[in-house]
Structures are given as C-alpha cells and as structure tokens.
Amino acid sequence: MSGEQERARELGRIPITASIVGVQKAATSTMHAMLVRHRLVAPTFQNDPARQERNWHFANKELHFFDDEERDWSAPDYSHYYGSRMQEQQTIAVDATPSYVMWPGALARMRAYNPDMLLVASFRDPIERAFSQWSMGRGQRNPYPEFRDAIEQFDDESMLDHVPPGAGRWSVHRRSMVIRGLYGAQLVRGLAQFPREQWLMLNFSEWVRDYTAALDAITDHLGLHRFRRYPPLGHNPTPEEHTGVPPTADDIERLVARYADDLTLFEQLSGLDVSSWPTRRIATGSMPAEELADKFARRFVPSS
Template sequence: MPLPLGFMIIGVQKGGTTALSHFLAQHPDIGMATTKEVHLFDAPDFDPAWSVAEINERYQPYFLGMEQRLILGEATPIYIAWQEIIPEIKRYNPQLKVIVLLRDPVERALSQYAMEFVRNNEARPLWLALLLEGARLLRDKSRAPLGARRCHSYRTRGEYVEQLEHLRRYFPDSQILVIDNSELIGQHDQTLVRVYDFLGVPVVDLPASERVFSGDYDRARYPMCRWLLGCWYRFANRRLKSLLSDMGYSPNWPWLR
C-alpha cells in the first residue's frame, strides 16, 4: 500500500474541497479517502507521540482496495485553520504535497454561518456571532466536536495570509498548490490539469464540471455584516495578494483585484 499519504487538501472550509475531492477520486491513479474528511490530525484524541506507522495504521481503513494507485490523499479543510496541525503533517510526511482552495472570505464566512445555523450549532444572529467570535475562541480552545474553534470561527478562518505564511514555514512553495474556488468553477478543465501536474499523475479523461455540493444561503441578506467583513479583510487581502505573488501566482480572482 502506497502509504504514507502523498497529498492532502487542507483548506479552506466552504471553499470547494468536496468538489475537488469528487473530481480527483475519478482519476485511476489517485486514491481519495473513502470518507471525505478523515479528521485524523485534528481529532480530540490525536497524540503527537504517534509514529508514522501508527498514523498509517489509522489511515489504512480509508484506502482499502487502492493498493495500486500512484498516490493517496485526503481532504480535511480544518487542517490549515489550526496552526498546530501543520508541523504534525510535516512530521508525518516531509514530502507531502498540500492543496489549498481559497474563496472570497466574506462569502466563506456567510456560508459557514448558514451551515452552522441550519445544524443548530449556532443560535445567535450573524452580527452577534461575529461580535462574540473572539471571546468564544479565547474561552474555548479545545478540539471538541462542537467547540468554538470548529463551529464559530467565521471571520478567523478567512484570514488566509496568516495561514499561508504559517504553512510556508514548514513546506516549500514547490509542495504547495493554491487554487481559488472561482478557478475550479470557471476554468474547470485547466484547473484539474494543474492539479494532475502538481500531483505527478497523467492527464486522463477529465470529469465533467458539475455542482457537487453547495450550501444554500441568501446572498442578498446581511448587507451591513457583508460590508463590515469586507472592510475587515481589505488590508489582509492586500497582503495575501503580495504573498501569492511571491509564491509565483498572478491571481485575478474577483475578490482579490
């Protein structure tokens, strides 16, 4: 079995990771975990003392029957959001290739809020949830399944520049691929070819573009919160564009111009 894993899709939540996982799973040389989000490294019982062999033993049930695939991977988008996970995946496989899908952080935050509200993990109105976010995260730093770090990190998860800066401290740019959700949607074939090339697998019949999963929320709602979030991210996005340029990208994404 070709363990350890050769790649991970590590973020971002609500950024299109389900769709990318679905498309990659159709490639004959790529083995995607049978559970889309394994949540191994962020599990409440994860032990940093686990050896690589012990981690592989926990991964093995998700890749049964994939022994002949050239490369195995999984997608757990919370990995990039929790800084303590990055050195652990580096220790697990220093040659790991990591894929990061980004999305307009304002839309990402609203989509997460809508998801948590529908799941009954959030009862407060959006404006109050955003106002309380810092206090919630400060008060609850646990890995609990319904803890604040997982469910109430609406604004924080959109601070991409800090996440990518931290990622680059452990992985060289040659092992990092950054994609925007708009590219996966609007340039489907070209984007998949980029991913195949990054993973070192041949280009085969490309899966057709389709809407794999999209949480529904009213994009006309919350005009004031939307404006305030836009103001919050404005300067961070400028830093993000500079960082991406330093990594060799020329992003022309609608939200990062």
C-alpha cells in the same frame, strides 16, 4: 463471501502523500470527489474495522487526522492514516480536510509525518466564504445566530495559535468563522512548515469559471496523468434560502476592514490575483458594500 464483498477486498495499503488542506467552502469536497474517480487514486476509509469487515465505508473526504487533539502527538500512531488499494493500478492516496491550513499545529504535525507532502489549497473571497459557512451552519442542530451577531461572536484570532482548552472540533469550527478568512496569517504559518513549491494554491473564482483547468493543475501537481473524461460537477449542499436578518452594508464594511490588510499579505505570499474578489473591490472603492449586501439579501425569504 459475496462477489461484491470479494471485489471490495483491500489489496494493500498506500501511505497518504498529498492533502487538500483548505479552505472550507471553497470546493474542496468537489475536488476530492473528482480526484478519487481518477484511476490511480486509492480511496481512504474511516477507521472502523468492524464495518470494514462487512461493508467498505468510504470516508466523506475529511479524515481529520492532524486536527485531532485527542491523539498523543508526542508519539503519534500513523497506522490508521493510509489509503486502501482496491485496484492494482492505484498508486496514490489523498486526504482532504480543509481545516488543516487553519488549525493550530496541524501542518506542523503533518510535516513531522512527511515533510515531502504535496499540498493543495483553494481560496475564496473571505466574506463570501464566511457567508457560505454561516449559511451551512444555519441548518444545523445548533444553528448559527444572525449573521451580524455571528461575525461579532466568532472572531477570535488567538485560535490560529492555540485551541482553547476543552474546545471540541465542532466548537472550533463554529468559533473560527471569521478568522478562517485570514489567509495571509494562515499562509505565514503554513509556509514555515512546507516550502512554496510543495503547495498548489487555487483561486475558487477560477475553479467556478473553468474547473477542468483547475483539475488539470491538481493532477499535474500530484504527478498524475490528466483526466481523459472530466467528472461532472456535483451538487452544492449549502442551503440556498434563509430566514432571518440579511447582512447589511455596515456588516460588509466591518468585514472588509477586518480582512483588508491580511488580504494584501495573502496576495503577496500566494501569488494569486484577488482583484476580482468583492472584499478587495470594496476595499479599493470599485464596488459598493451595498452591492454585496444586496446579493446576500436575495438569499433570504420572509419568515412564515
């Protein structure tokens, strides 16, 4: 065995006791990437024993354990859900799968696994979040339709309560583009599983403004000492330029109407101040829908 392989030997396994549960496109990848650089946080690995024998393969944060519909949830096997202690000082392992807060039954399954789980959830303006998911999806093998068509096609609120029969994870991911922004409805379900004191709820806008303060809040919540040197922010992989038809002010107004009541519920449940979010500002008349539409339109380039 080479020196590098010897250094990669697993010293033991650590139960996962904390999870970044949402939401997608709200810096969850960055948060997890920073956390695993903390000296007390053990990594999690994909369950691939053959690869692990030859070369440790770090998970790219998302274990997708509790949103796996192929598992037998009547008698779940948790043996593959763990962190790998690679250094003696590591004491905690953290999952980070941002679909958990939205996925039907995921948090109930997590509660059955460990009712004392500590949860972190980052929330972003729902229209900006939807546009960011759409932006990412435009570059995939089966690209999303134009934004106007996507907000019409991918708005099935029943998916908060059940996964459609035969729907795979990526199908649900795509078809839930709009409902992922119904944070109030998701928190009603989430707080029925875990009490508020086990949640740390973050405002993505504040993360962007001062990520070190938000990172301090996360380490405090998880019972870890704060970073002495903060890891640098990573690159955002979401595409910056698009072709096609930009969202119009009418599209924005449609989404504002979709989210307005739920956003009020979310603010009451979370305690977060969302007054600066474009959705709230447009709903209250302090920002024209055209302003957000113009912001998105600047991301589009003419077709070649």
